[in-house]
Amino acid sequence: MGDLFIIKIGGETINSKETLKTCLKAIANSGKKVILVHGGGKKVTELAQKLFIPQQMVEGRRITSGETLELCTMVYAGLINKNIVAGLSAQKLMAIGLSGADLNCVVSKKRDASVINYGFVGDVVKVDDVVFENFIAGNIIPVVNSISISEEGDLLNTNADVMAAEIAKAMSAKYKTHLIYCFERSGVLQDITDENSVIPVISKADFTQMKETKQIADGMIPKLQTAFRALYHGVEEARILKSDALEQYFNNENPGTNISLH
Ligand SMILES: Nc1ncnc2c1ncn2[C@@H]1O[C@H](COP(=O)(O)OP(=O)(O)O)[C@@H](O)[C@H]1O
Ligand SMILES: CC(=O)N[C@@H](CCC(=O)OP(=O)(O)O)C(=O)O
Numbered sequence: 001m002g003d004l005f006i007i008k009i010g011g012e013t014i015n016s017k018e019t020l021k022t023c024l025k026a027i028a029n030s031g032k033k034v035i036l037v038h039g040g041g042k043k044v045t046e047l048a049q050k051l052f053i054p055q056q057m058v059e060g061r062r063i064t065s066g067e068t069l070e071l072c073t074m075v076y077a078g079l080i081n082k083n084i085v086a087g088l089s090a091q092k093l094m095a096i097g098l099s100g101a102d103l104n105c106v107v108s109k110k111r112d113a114s115v116i117n118y119g120f121v122g123d124v125v126k127v128d129d130v131v132f133e134n135f136i137a138g139n140i141i142p143v144v145n146s147i148s149i150s151e152e153g154d155l156l157n158t159n160a161d162v163m164a165a166e167i168a169k170a171m172s173a174k175y176k177t178h179l180i181y182c183f184e185r186s187g188v189l190q191d192i193t194d195e196n197s198v199i200p201v202i203s204k205a206d207f208t209q210m211k212e213t214k215q216i217a218d219g220m221i222p223k224l225q226t227a228f229r230a231l232y233h234g235v236e237e238a239r240i241l242k243s244d245a246l247e248q249y250f251n252n253e254n255p256g257t258n259i260s261l262h
Helices: 011-015 017-030 041-050 066-090 129-137 160-171 204-212 220-232 243-250
Strands: 003-009 034-038 094-098 106-110 122-127 140-144 147-150 155-157 176-183 237-242 257-259
Touching (some): 003 017, 011 017, 011 041, 011 066, 011 176, 017 034, 017 066, 017 243, 034 066, 034 160, 041 066, 066 094, 066 140, 066 147, 066 155, 122 160, 129 140, 129 160, 140 160, 160 176, 176 220, 176 243, 204 220, 220 237
Parallel strands (some): 003 034, 003 176, 034 140, 106 147
Antiparallel strands (some): 147 155, 237 257
């Protein structure tokens, strides 16, 4: 079985031209098969502020009104997605930008509103592995944003970590999949104020305990939840690291935090 790297880049990475370029360069230099997944939540939050559209996040997930969904679609599936495709093109790589709606590649179901009403937020129910396989086989890097589509054809906002993990799960029947979350910190930190407190390996029990003590919070919650789920469903490796360290990762230097089922 060949290796496939599902690399997810988040808000801070996307907002910094330099960091984004470093990341894309590391992908190009690696010569590996890659699916790139991105969010961009911070850009949406910034723009929403300018447009006076109030925003609310619950455990790292955005409560998405109709107006916010429009903004998310414009930002994730438009500006950010095309910038990344252009950045890969600058590295002489062929890339195609995809939302879940394109070729119906990631189908989701609107979240049940009975406990918390998240609005137009979708949980992934189906990933079309053949669509991704065809691009990869043609040496084309799929660049997937966090807009998905429901069975009824409605666009929905999906957390980008969820998108990445679900794609990794779906591809693990054919590849040894590696789920790599790149973000702005050095890994999962024992103490959020201390960049040197990276936890090299985190287990489910550690996560549960650190969530309780609030040492792990906000956007780190979906990253770890989805990573454990992915490992449980056949993904070979899940790791959280600083975006600048992607090259070190490809050089087998084990930067950041390895997520372990045990
Ligand atoms: N223990 C922790 N270690 C590292 N980051 C943490 C931790 N707990 C909470 N976080 C927060 O999680 C954030 C990452 O989530 P998020 O902002 O959604 O990133 P991204 O946009 O890259 O997905 C970090 O910026 C940090 O503020
Ligand atoms: C439902 C939900 O929370 N969707 C996310 C999608 C973007 C995202 O996940 O962006 P980052 O990876 O940069 O955080 C949001 O709108 O913030």
